[in-house]
Amino acid sequence: MKNTLTKRRGYESGFWFVLPSVIILGGFGLAVTAANVWYSLQNWSALSAPTFAGLKNYQRFFSDSIALRSLSNTLQYALMYVFPTIVLSLLLAMMLNHKGRLMSFFRSLYYVPVITSYVVVIVVWQWFFDYDIGLFNSILGGFGIAKAPWLLDPDWAMPSLVLLSIWKNCGYTVLMFMAGLQTVDTNLYEAAAIDGSGRLSTFWHITLPQIKPTTTLCVVMVTTWSFQMFVQPYLLTKGGPDYSTMTVTYYLYQQAFSSYNIGYGSAIAVISVAVFLLITTLEKRILRERG
Numbered sequence: 001m002k003n004t005l006t007k008r009r010g011y012e013s014g015f016w017f018v019l020p021s022v023i024i025l026g027g028f029g030l031a032v033t034a035a036n037v038w039y040s041l042q043n044w045s046a047l048s049a050p051t052f053a054g055l056k057n058y059q060r061f062f063s064d065s066i067a068l069r070s071l072s073n074t075l076q077y078a079l080m081y082v083f084p085t086i087v088l089s090l091l092l093a094m095m096l097n098h099k100g101r102l103m104s105f106f107r108s109l110y111y112v113p114v115i116t117s118y119v120v121v122i123v124v125w126q127w128f129f130d131y132d133i134g135l136f137n138s139i140l141g142g143f144g145i146a147k148a149p150w151l152l153d154p155d156w157a158m159p160s161l162v163l164l165s166i167w168k169n170c171g172y173t174v175l176m177f178m179a180g181l182q183t184v185d186t187n188l189y190e191a192a193a194i195d196g197s198g199r200l201s202t203f204w205h206i207t208l209p210q211i212k213p214t215t216t217l218c219v220v221m222v223t224t225w226s227f228q229m230f231v232q233p234y235l236l237t238k239g240g241p242d243y244s245t246m247t248v249t250y251y252l253y254q255q256a257f258s259s260y261n262i263g264y265g266s267a268i269a270v271i272s273v274a275v276f277l278l279i280t281t282l283e284k285r286i287l288r289e290r291g
Contacts, residue, residue, distance in 0.1 A: 036266045036269055036270060037266070037270060039262055039263055039266035040057055040058070040263060040266035040267040040269070040270050041053060041054060041055070041057070041263070042262075042263045042266075043056070043057075043263050044262045044263045045260045045261060045262065045263075046260045046262045047260060050262075050263065053263060057263050057264045057266070057267035058267050058270075058271070060264060060267070061264075061267055061268060061271055066243060066246065066251065067248075067251060067268065069243050069246060070239075070243075070246045070247055070248045070250070070251040071248050071271070071272070071275065073158065073243075073244065073245065073246055073247055073248075074226065074227060074229065074247045074248045074249075074272070075275075076158060077158060077161070077162060077226055077229055077247065078223060078226035078227070078279070080158070080159060080162045081162050081165055081166065081222065081225075081226050082219065082222045082223055082226060084162075084166060085165075085166050085169065085170055085173060085222050086173065086215070086218055086219060086222060088166065088170055089170050089173035089174045089176075089177050089218065090177050090215075092110060092170070092174045092177075093174050093175075093177035093178045093180075093181055094177075094181065094207075096110070096174070096178060097178055097181045097182065107175075107178070110170070110171045110174050111171040111172070111174070111175060112171070113167055113168050113169075113170070113171055114168070114169060114171040114172045116168075118168070118231045118235075119235070121164070121168055122231070122232070122235040122236060125164050125236075126236060129150035129151050129160055129236075131147060131149060131150070131152060134150070136148065136150065137150075151236060151237055151241075152241060153241065154241050154242045154244035155244075157237055157240070157241060157244045157245045158244055158245055161229075161232045161233065161236065161237070161245055164232060164236075165225075165229070165232060169222075169225060173218045173221070173222060176214055176217065176218050176221075177211065177214060177215075177218065179214070180210075180211040180213070180214030180215075181207070181211060183210070183211075184206070184207060184210040184211065185210075188206050188210070189202060189206065192205075192206055212287065215287065216283075216284060216287050216288075219283050219287065220280050220283065220284070223276070223279060223280055223283065224276070224280075227248070227249065227272060227275075227276045228249055229247050229249060229250075230247065230249040230250050230253065232245075233245040233246065233247055233250045234250055234253070239251070239254075248268060248271075248272045249272070251268065252265050252268040252269055252272070253265075255268060256268075
C-alpha cells in the first residue's frame with residue numbers, strides 16, 4: 001500500500017512538472033496547425049489580402065503533376081531510407097553494446113556525423129558524388145568499374161541522397177538502440193544460455209521483444225525525418241534531375257516562399273501531414289501486431 005501511494009505521488013509530481021510545457025508547446029502547436037489549415041483554404045500570395053478559396057488549393061494539388069511527383073518521391077525516399085537505417089542502427093548498437101577501452105571512442109565516432117553541420121556534410125559529399133573527380137567514382141575506377149552518375153541521372157539521384165542521409169543520421173538511432181539494449185534484463189540472456197538457445201534465437205525471442213518500444217520510437221522518428229527531407233535536395237540537386245529528387249517539403253518551400261503561394265503551400269503541408277499520420281499509424285499497428 002505504501003509503495004502504491006509513493007508511486008502515485010511520484011506520478012502526480014511528474015504531471016505537475018510537465019503540465020506547463022504541455023500547455024505551452026501543445027497550445028502553440030494547435031495554434032500553428034489551425035492557422036495552417038485556415039491558410040490552406042485561402043487564396044493568398046502574401047502580397048495581397050487573403051480571399052476564401054475553399055478546397056481549390058487541394059484540388060490544385062491533385063491536378064499538379066509536380067506536386068504528385070514530389071509526394072511520390074517522398075514516399076520512395078522513405079521506403080529506401082527507413083528500413084536500412086533501422087537495421088543498420090540496430091546492428092551497430094549491438095556491436096557497440098559491450099564493455100571495452102575503445103568502446104567509448106567508437107560510440108562517439110558514430111555520433112560525429114549527427115552533430116556535424118549539414119552544410120559541411122553537403123560540401124564534402126558533393127565532392128564524393130562528383131562524376132569526374134569524386135571519391136566514389138575514383139574507388140570504382142580503381143576496381144575497373146564504370147563511373148556512376150550519382151547526382152546526374154534520375155535513377156541514381158534519390159538513392160544517392162538516401163546514402164548520404166543514412167550516414168548523416170544513423171548515429172542518432174544507434175544511440176537510441178544502445179539505450180534500449182542496456183535496459184534488457186541480463187538474467188534473460190543467462191536463462192537462454194542455460195536452455196541452449198543460439199544467438200539468433202536469443203536475438204529474435206528476447207532482444208527484439210524487449211526493445212520493441214525503442215524500435216517503434218525509432219521507426220516513427222526516422223519516418224518523420226523522411227517527410228522533413230529538405231536540405232539535401234535544396235543544396236545538392238535543386239529537386240533535379242527531371243524532378244527525381246523533388247520532395248514534398250522542398251516543393252512546399254518553393255510554392256510558399258519562392259512563388260509566394262502561401263495558400264497552396266499550406267494545403268501541401270496539410271496533405272503531407274495527413275499522409276505522414278496515416279503511414280505512422282500503419283507502422284505502429286504492424287509493429288504492435290508482430291510484437
